[in-house]
């Protein structure tokens with residue numbers, strides 16, 4: 001049976017260190033680390049995420065400022081706020097909760113966030129630095145958290161075969177870049193990939209970021225592999241991942257549960273990015 005990777009426990013340890021760093025920042029600079037959280041519209045999942053992010057800030061001694069807009073707000077108004085926050089010396093990180101309403105151009109909005117305050121790491125400058133293998137203080141939170149989870153297993157990443165299922169800008173592509181930077185041999189699979197199983201079966205490290213319940217079954221997994229399930233699929237009021245946990249946990253060496261795996265790490269890494277940003281300014 002696979003060892004379960006306890007994302008909650010790893011995140012709690014990291015949050016404790018973040019809290020200590022936030023206290024040190026306050027003592028040194030005479031103000032708290034500040035995160036601005038912007039939400040547009042009433043998407044129920046976004047409301048939960050934003051609430052959890054604000055709660056986590058409170059736990060770690062980070063000052064959060066929340067800005068909520070109705071779904072029909074003009075894009076120019078949102079950009080105006082972002083410019084104000086960019087110029088605000090008390091704000092170290094800015095987070096615009098996605099998805100934005102349909103009438104907005106998400107990329108255009110995210111491009112307005114200063115790359116120096118890009119807590120989510122989605123700005124082209126920070127994504128580009130990651131692609132170039134340059135040091136960047138802002139790395140997309142979910143991928144950054146996945147790397148921590150893999151490291152928490154004690155697995156040596158260098159030289160391993162890593163397979164990522166999914167090629168989104170927020171998970172698939174950045175986690176592929178981070179694994180490559182850690183010297184894994186990386187394959188990225190997606191909706192047009194043929195013979196998915198033949199590829200996933202070669203993986204020492206398998207990351208599933210698709211959004212399809214139980215897409216990854218036991219016959220697709222190499223014995224002893226580290227399996228990271230990013231999927232968050234809501235069905236019949238319950239949350240389930242992209243991995244068939246019951247079957248795959250009989251084959252894998254380590255596996256993340258859903259919930260309690262990647263999710264708690266995403267928030268911890270948002271706070272880590274913000275505190276890193278504050279110290280680095």
Ligand code: NAD
Pocket residue numbers: 142165166167168169170171172189190191192193196209210211212230231232233262263266
């Ligand atoms: P996305 O919809 O942007 O991308 C999904 C990817 O899966 C695409 O690249 C697509 O090519 C690929 N894909 C679709 N069907 C496939 C198939 N049959 N075989 C192989 N590849 C296939 O999704 P995303 O934003 O990357 O999110 C993926 C999942 O991760 C979702 O369930 C999302 O809710 C979850 N997620 C969780 C967290 C977290 O903190 N736990 C963070 C971000 C996303």
